[in-house]
Amino acid sequence: MHFLYGNRPPDTRGMSNGSSINLAPRGAGAATPTDTTASAIAQAGAAGAAAGTRTNAKATRRGYAAMFTAAASNQTGAALGAHAFDAIGPAGVVAVRQIVAAVALVPTARPRWRSMTWAQWWPALALAAVFVGMNLGLYTAISRVGLGLAVTLEFLGPLAVALLGSRRRIDLAAAVLASIGVYVLVLPGPSTDLVGIACGLFAALCWAGYILLNKVVGARLPGAQGPAVASTISSLACLPILVAIIADGRMTTTALLFAVAAGLFSSTVPYALDLFALRHVTPAAFGLFMSVHPVLAAFAGLVLLGQWLAVHEWIGILIVVTANAVALGVGARSANLRPADLPGCLTADEPTGRGDETMTRMEEGR
DSSP states (O other), X not given: OOBTTBSSOOOOTTOOTTOOOOOSOOOTTSOOHHHHHXXXXXXXXXXXXXXXXXXXXXXXXXXXXXXXXXXXXXXXXXXXXXXXXXXXXXXXXXXXXXXXXXXXHHHHHOOOOTTOOHHHHHHHHHHHHHHHHHHHHHHHHHHHHOHHHHHHXXXXXXXXXXXXXXXXXXXXXXXXXXXXXXXXXXXXXXXXXXXXXXXXXHHHHHHHHHHHHXXXXXXXXXXXXXXXXXXXXXXXXXXXXXXXXXXXXXXXXXXXXXXXXXXXXXXXXXXXXXXXXXXXXXXXHHHHHHTTHHHHHHHHHHHHHOOXXXXXXXXXXXXXXXXHHIIIIIHHHHHTOOGGGSXXXXXXXXXXXXXXXXXXXXXXXX
């Protein structure tokens, strides 16, 4: 029998036969055990919600820390690769970087080579060409105009994709602001390195192509298989460059180490960290944080390469960064963009299935 005060009958030992137990309801001012139980449940629920909020806040902080580390690693890798330019040139660094990326991605993604159809092969081939073009354009620009300017020009690619086809006033303002920033950054004149500027803009064009192709590749090849296939193809295409450099006797141990470091710091590490970060931050936050890359590139060039920027170059970089922040941050929030629509993420559109397995393996191996 169930009793009001618990699951066992009250103790009546020691009572006289005339004694009785008062089971009448308690006064309004007294808390019944039922009230106490309900209060305890409510307090436990509140404590659980608070604990969940603290956990989410901690995870978000880890996401931001991962994004900052990935960005710093990316630009550090580019600066380290620049130390190998004198020996093997930008093309040699790109060749080694592509091989490092393929070695890191293929065992993790495990592409199903034999079952791939032409509908899967052609976007992967196009992505491979974009990989080579983007990195070759960027590293050539770095060798001619410096790291900060080159990376800033390259970021015009994702900015153009974010603004493409938009009719919102804020995006139009971002486009105008970016144009002003580029002019202030370059200040065209007789001494302007037009070839270096053109290489930076070519890298931007390739990055825009990468973003658009990545949507197709992500829809046709699960997880990280698309980038893994593209990296393998691009590394094979770059092998003749390495063969020529080795045959010419220009591949020194120091140059090789710098080029490998560029591949690790600019490809492998940021890839894993960005995948982790996208689990814990919003697409708008990810896009907004991507906008600071040119600033980090300028600092990396200053610290690791001794590349001092003029005042107008710093102003131009900050203007372009602001335009990127408006388009990729505010724009992503108001347009509800997916992470895959933002730059810098190879497989941000893989929330389930093999993609999660890829993320898990990468996080366990860090």
